[in-house]
Amino acid sequence: MYYPDKKEYLYKSANYNLIPVYKKYIVDTETPTTIFLKASGPDKEMFLLESIEGAKRLSRYSFIGVNNEKTVRYKTGVFSLEENGKIIIKNKSEHPLLELEKVIGQYRIYKDPELNHFTGGAVGYLGYDLVKYFDSIVLPESSLDIPEMILFLTDTIIVFDHLLNTVKIIAAVKINEDIGPEKAYDISIEKIKDLEEKIFNNNDNKENKIYSNITNVNGPLSSLSATGINNIKELNLSSNFEKDVFLDSVERAKKYIIDGDVFQLVLSQRFESLNQKRPFDIYRALRILNPSPYMYYFNFRDFQIIGSSPEPLIKITGRKILTCPIAGTRRRGVSQREEKRLVNDLLN
Incomplete structure (x- = not known):
């Protein structure tokens, strides 16, 4: 059964030019990763937004983006819009948003009341x-020589409901x-x-069979087992920071905080390794090592992005915007005395 039916769809099309059509399935023998592999191809631009760990109300859905009607790219001051692999808009601009x-x-998107979750749209970074x-x-x-912005305008999406299977x-x-x-x-x-x-x-x-044969399911389980790497030293990692330079940067960061120039500063290192491992296998290893409510795998044309986070930066529901960072926050106190204690706890 497809929802809405054609008659209702045509009625709604008088006011909307983008109306989600969907069908529902029971999938108690599937996972988001198996569905992703079955739906994907080796060169297909796709994404997986997966919830693995957390309360069901927080980690209820995983999303798989399959078909991208258009793709937005912005790099070194040039905005481009692609449709079916062909550039239809390309212009210089200092205002990407x-x-x-x-x-x-x-x-003009119709918001189906039966679809109280993400149903497709602009997804990327x-x-x-x-x-x-x-x-x-x-x-x-x-x-890095990668675009400063890429967004898939996805017209087909798979929504995995972990609560209802x-x-x-x-x-x-x-x-x-x-x-x-x-x-x-x-x-x-x-x-x-x-x-x-x-x-x-x-x-x-074939794509699913290739992946399913990678890991020896009878062998020892480790965070690297999905990649076929037995020891972290096999990666031959190199950093874009010399150790003494990084430690000096840490001391400078502390001084900036004490002087009041910044209140938070993130020092990051980029570790690089040349290897022939499939990007999705690395994602599989990450989901074992660091399962979280917010995991993501993006297969762009020339590169992939893999990540895991315990929290969202911003969540928008209807007309409400919510941000609730884990770091640097405390619940409100029930009395002034408790408020002062919590403030001091944050300051120290």
């Missing part, structure tokens, strides 16, 4: 280096001059059927 707003502003476009901060030249496949094709409401609905149904076939009916998925 304004350019992004022009693209997203074209969508806004790099720290973007700060130079919003504030007068001079940054050193980056040696169900999956929704959601497709939302934009209605425009070339694709009318009826055609948009039919295309959405075909996208759902295509994924249904890959996930539930295709037992000859």
Whole structure:
């Protein structure tokens, strides 16, 4: 059963040009990673936002982005918009978010009350280096040579419900001059059927078989077992910091804090290793080593991003914006005396 049905969809299309269509499945024998592998290809740009650990209300859903209608990229002052691998917009701009707003502003999205979670949209990253476009901060030249911003505009997404052991496949094709409401609905149904076939009916998925044969399930389990690496020394890691330079930076950071120039400063090192391990295997190792409510794997065209976090920076629900960092916070006290104690605890 597809929701909404075609009649209801056509009725809603009078006011909206992006309407999610979905179908629900029971998946008590699947996991987000197995579904990701079945839906993916070796060069397919996709993402996995996975919740592994935490209360069900916090870690209820995992999201798999499958088809990207468009991709936004911003690099060294050039904003580009790709559609099906072809660049349709490319211009110089010092206002990347304004350019992004022009693209997203074209969508009139229907909010289905039955879908009280993320249903697709712009997914990716806004790099720290973007700060130079919003504030007068001079940054050193980056040696990574990657875009400062990449966002997938995803039109097909798989939602894994950890509480109910169900999956929704959601497709939302934009209605425009070339694709009318009826055609948009039919295309959405075909996208759902295509994924249904890959996930539930295709037992000859080569990509899934490759991954399933990597780990010796009868061997000792370690955080590196999924990658086939037996010892951390095999990675031959190198840092972009010499040890004495890093320690000196720590002392300077302490002084900046004491002087009141900053209240928080993060000193990061970039560790590099040349290896032939598959990026998704490294993600699998991370989910063993550091399971969390907020894990992510992005397969971009030329590189991958893998990460894990115990908390969100910002959460938006409807018209409400919530931020609740774990570090540097305490609950409110029930009395002035307790408030003072908690304040002193934070200061020390």
